[in-house]
Amino acid sequence: MFSQQDIDLIREKGITEAQIDAQLRHFREGFPYLPIEAAASVEKGIMRVTEEEEKVYLDAWNEYLKSERKIVKFVPASGAASRMFKDLFSFMDAAYDTPTTDVEKTFFSHLTKFAFFVALDETCKDLLGKGAEELCQEGKYKEVVAALLYPDGLNYGNMPKGLLLFHKYPEGNRTPMGEHLTEGTLYAKNSDNKVRVHFTVSPEHIDMFELLVAARKVNYEFKLGASISVTFSIQKPSTDTIAVNMENKPFREEGGALLFRPGGHGALIENLNDLDADILFIKNIDNVVPDRLKENEAHYKKLLAGILVTMQKRAFAYLGKLETGKVTSDELDEMLAFTENELCISYPGTFETDEELKVYLKKKLDRPFRVCGMVKNEGEPGGGPFIVRNADGTTSLQILESSQINKRDEKAMCAFKNGSHFNPVDLVCGVKCYQDNKFDLTKFVDRSTGFISYKSKNGKELKALELPGLWNGAMSDWNTIFVEVPVSTFNPVKSVIDLLRPEHQ
16 A cells, blocks of 8 residues: 555654554544543532632642642643634635624724734834724725735734734733743742743744743743743654545545644643653643733632642552552542542442452552543533543543534433533643652553544545544543633633633733
């Protein structure tokens, strides 16, 4: 099937032929749906923290910050902003020249409220000799949009979302990257007074990110009273996946070369695995707020982190006891109750001997931990928290996307539609074991949980394979705790119009 040229390309990317064979098999056979037991809820699977408990967990995190443990804020930031401006791109392609849709009218009537307005206004003057408002008054709306989106202007349509101006400040407007650096000082600054933030970016954008950090970091450090360490990584070529045509044969470019595509955010488990850290915060690049709202955000980040280190400490103590071999039946019962009640892992059978139970407990406790904030579902698209049956017969907490659910399974669809909460991508992760060694996170991935999407290249249809999502199948075999957090902690910017919401003004 593959020529020597194909094999050379595969090896150059660091992909094995066995991986290619597995990917092609997924295209032919699809991915299995996950058997859903129920949607997680505050009655079962989602923690609702009381005021008394909150204080205990916050104290636990504040105490942890005094240690020399390494904390890293991990921000997937490779996404381009093109989807954020899809309505404006549609306007540029439209036959009409004046704002017609609600989005178009809203954008132009509130143009001066955007943090990027000053830069846009200056660009319009440089390119067209007039400011943005004057051009709009003359009916030259498309000229203004072109100055915003296209390479001759600000090029926002091709920029990474992390480098766009989102919020206004008297001392200078700020990008999402700047907001993440600022936010990190509120909950991830430990005893060495250092805040470590890691961004995953696209290869073509890394120079722009580095330039902005070089230009602004000293100012942020002076203002925030912290030493900020910023690092970057790109998605590894070895995580790219082969594309196929509609007959599931390898898709070839016009010159005959195989086409590989990035494997989605699930590929970032490799980047996460490469970081030297004890605790990792994970949050999307566009979910940021201005300074006036950051204390609320930080409060709940610290709460999640406090729950993580508290639960992890208990698991470590149990594992230490199991390691000694001196464990009473009552202690084993306590450990089993912890897995069932705190980690929401159920085992369908019975244990014939204490030794059998010990093996089970060690397997379930000696895993990476993650605590995930969950907000009440208000109709946002995306994944949610569920109780899922695993291959070993146990049930556990998982974050699922709609593509992982069998639409013909009435029970699964009922659970999906009636889910009370939504995943805002708000995670705190513990990635070291009780012996203080880093887990190999790639060993805890469920390789059968990817999905297939439909794309096109040069006018030809193709199928693309997405790897198990970073907070879905890539963390399938982690210990998971869901915690209810208020919707005020979730403020993503999916469309340029979202920047007009009160939270971003």
